[in-house]
Amino acid sequence: MNGQPKHSFLAKLVVRIPYAWLIAFFLVPFLIVFKISLSQTAIAQPPYTPVFGLASGWHGVSNFFAALSLDNYGFLGSDPLYVLSYAKSLEIAAFSTLFLLVIGYPIAYAITRVPRRLQAVLVLLVMLPFWTSFLIRIYAWMNILQHDGPLNQLLLALHIVREPPTWLSTNTAVYIGIVYSYLPFMVLPLYATLEKLDESLFEAAADLGCPRWKTFWLVTWPLSAPGVLAGALLCFIPIVGEFVIPDLLGGSQTAMIGQTIWTEFFANKDWPTASAVAVVLVFLLVTPIVAFQHQAMRGAQRD
């Protein structure tokens, strides 16, 4: 950092240990997934034909490339199960992100309105449930949404419904679970952006006779765009691959893609297909991830 640093052996080690760890346990595994997605299914243990033939020299290497096939990807395209599963995941992720924005924005905005001291407490209160186990929070909703659970008892007591509606195993339950679990991910980036906005801008708008809703639409909303984008991506990307929420709260009509990978893997023992599904999912998500990186870097430069 100071001009030309002389990197001692120790300094090199500081970089190399975590670097090597990530290559070994993040990059290499992913390359293996990619490789297996190109290999044939076999009824054996492991359930794919291992085509790492480096022991047999050049012949092995050429065999290796000859054995690669795009069959699994063709299979994904031809079976509507997978296409529907991707479509459903993207649809649920898009709508949940929208709901999260609509619910999270007023909360984030309201936090910036209270005195500073209280703001820190409120941020902590929003964060706290995020630390509690994902599984437990979804399980809490299984309690509430069950047929004779608290929600239906309340609705019956208030005479809002005559017959208790079924909540579990519906898309509604999945949306509730997702919005509940990801709300902190939406509120915190929004709050971080809104909190930095210059108060005098709103005063200026008010002095010039601009109504409050118009000030919001013309000043606050455009200025909070980076926070909206960060929050939307932080929610959208993991929701697409969500497994626990649709599995515990959703029905069996159409599986989300995370469930499809899980089923292919654990139930059908079709590792090459599971890998192909995973690779396609990663490529679907790469665009928003790159967009997010770009956004994060721009944010870092501004600060």
Added chain:
Amino acid sequence: MRKVSLFNLAALVLGLAFLYLPIVILVIFSFNASRLVAVWGGWSTHWYAELAEDAPLLESAFISIRIALISATAATVLGTLAAVSLVRFGRFRGRLLFAAMIYAPLVMPEVITGLSMLLLFVAISIDRGFWTVAIAHTTMAMCFVAVIIQSQLVAFDVSIEEAAMDLGASPLRTFLSVTLPLIFPAIAAAWMLAFALSLDDLVIASFTTGPGATTLPIRIYSEVRLGVKPEMNAVCSIMIAVVGIATVAASLLTKLGAARGAPAR
């Protein structure tokens, strides 16, 4: 002048109620005497007593805690090294790939991380079990640790380090006796986050585990898949209490860190 409108107030109250009511309801129902989860049968600690007899569940809890201790510690060491590399070593060769590998796991769906880890362990034919889960959790958690420590190091006043080195301290000595004590609260908070992540994880553990290493979330998941159970309400309430206490402790530590990092008044 800041004004809290009625709309703002409603957003806060409803938002917090939405976040906390489900957890409160879960905890209340864990003290329900009735076996029927939906029928209130009076207060009772019956289900907690039942837990103490559930040997497989206790064993799973013990496994989970051991994995979380090991992986949180390893992840804190690796993540701190990674953060120091990113912030203090400028532009070294391969920095872009390094940064990408730290950020990618944060947003990668867990199903894919779990699947790829498992395929690695199969490819190098390692028996899956306790240690494979620990390695997988370390890898996932070290990225979170790196991001937390990195943000602390960026905000750090470099002139203190420079002063130490000007006075003849070696970089290692400077790090150990100046930087490390100052960022220690952040490191402690990162360790707790890593611990909580490991204790929490279902998906990655399900892929990388083997016989004899059923973690607590895997056990809970297999129990609740088929519906709500009073014993599970009790387990979940205990976990909520543990995590709640740890979180408050972690946030106090971070606050302490922020106070220490700030220039003297």
